[in-house]
Amino acid sequence: MNKRGAKLLGLWDHDADRAARNSEKTGAPVMGLDELIASPEVGSFVVCSETCHHLDLVTKAAPRGLPMFVEKPLSASPEESVKMAELMKANGVVFQTGYFMRGTAGVQTLKRLVDEGAFGKITRVRFSNCHSGALGGWFDGEWRWMADRSKAGVGAYGDLGTHVIDLLLWMFGPVTSVTGALGMGTARYEGCEELGEGLLKMESGVIATLAAGWNDVADSYRIQVSGTEGHALLGSTLQVAGKDGKMAEVELDADVPSGFGAFLDVLEGKKVDLVTVDEAVERDAVASALYRGAEGNCWVDL
Numbered sequence: 169m170n171k172r173g174a175k176l177l178g179l180w181d182h183d184a185d186r187a188a189r190n191s192e193k194t195g196a197p198v199m200g201l202d203e204l205i206a207s208p209e210v211g212s213f214v215v216c217s218e219t220c221h222h223l224d225l226v227t228k229a230a231p232r233g234l235p236m237f238v239e240k241p242l243s244a245s246p247e248e249s250v251k252m253a254e255l256m257k258a259n260g261v262v263f264q265t266g267y268f269m270r271g272t273a274g275v276q277t278l279k280r281l282v283d284e285g286a287f288g289k290i291t292r293v294r295f296s297n298c299h300s301g302a303l304g305g306w307f308d309g310e311w312r313w314m315a316d317r318s319k320a321g322v323g324a325y326g327d328l329g330t331h332v333i334d335l336l337l338w339m340f341g342p343v344t345s346v347t348g349a350l351g352m353g354t355a356r357y358e359g360c361e362e363l364g365e366g367l368l369k370m371e372s373g374v375i376a377t378l379a380a381g382w383n384d385v386a387d388s389y390r391i392q393v394s395g396t397e398g399h400a401l402l403g404s405t406l407q408v409a410g411k412d413g414k415m416a417e418v419e420l421d422a423d424v425p426s427g428f429g430a431f432l433d434v435l436e437g438k439k440v441d442l443v444t445v446d447e448a449v450e451r452d453a454v455a456s457a458l459y460r461g462a463e464g465n466c467w468v469d470l
Contacts, residue, residue: 172432178204182221186310205229212435215239218313219321223248230255235262237431241330241452242445244321244459249452253445263445264431267334269297270443271426274402278391279339280421281400281408288397292375293340295332295391301382302354302362315357323357325350325364325462326455329380333451333458334443335391336378342371343454345469348462353383366458378458 178199181187187198204210205228212235215225222243229236236256242249242265256263269275282290301307302324307315314320314327322330325348337343346368353362363381370376389403401407407415425433425440433440457468 172436174432174435177207177209180204181217201225201228205232210234212236212431218319219243220319223252226252226255230259230261233259233261235264235431235435237264237266237428238448240265240267240334240448241322241326241455242448243452244317244326244456246449246453246456249449253449256445261445262434262442263448264428264434264442265448266427267331267443267451268427268429269331269335270338271424271430273420273423274406275335275391276424277406277418277421278393278400278402282339282393286398286408287393287395287400290340290372290374290393290395292377292394293336293392294377294379295336296379296387296389297328297332298363298379298381298384298387299328300385302356303383303385305356306382307357312357315360317360322455322459323350323360324353324362324382325366325380326459327380328382329364329366329378329458330451330455332378332380332390333454334447336368336376337447337450337454340370340372340374340376342450343368343376343457343470344371345369345467346454346457346461347467348458350459350462351381353381364458364462366461368454368458 176194176196179196180201191198213229215238242252348366350361350364363383366378368376391402393400398410405417408418409415430440461468
């Protein structure tokens, strides 16, 4: 953050050993929570705790009215997410969360093409966000809490799926009903799913499928869009076809600030687009519905 002119004034963690390690890494002192929140030197807050602590931390920090970055998801509970949103809006908090994929060049280009009607009436889309985290034991050590649903609120499907839920809603609008399926994969982490698939009906009439998980050695494509006048496939490149069905790589628009970088831009006084807290709440509601659909083997209306 020093490269951006920001200074980490202090940190707090309920885990004293982790706090000490991060203090050593960053050079920022460990402080008491109340002391840190009340400090007149603090100009913003960053909440990157286990998800289960988000509501308590936001409840304590929001009355300062300072800009706040809260890592995704806000909560696995839609009710808790709404409470946090109400607190932040009531106190005029400038909010941001970690949906960084919006700003990538391929997504920016694809969204522009969708908005321009390049594919005619879009009928179906597929989103995928997968990596090899469970295969590689990424959550065996310090990050074990991310594979503990009592702390993270979600497993692999919610962890990675929330990013593409954000893109789906951002590009194609509200969801009306969902269902899903979860899988244990390698079963490396007891009680925590390692992959999932969702089926979503959109208000626009689009039918979407959504994959996310920690059991893939590679994720060769992220977004597939099919319409009456063309289609697109976004992976390492963006391939687009018109009515003739012939795919061709297209030149990408520029990246734009997103995620934590956009939050730092706002602190520097720059004008950038942020994720609204209401958008974050909506994404949490869709994720919760997908879990309920998968675990109840049913469709869930939103």
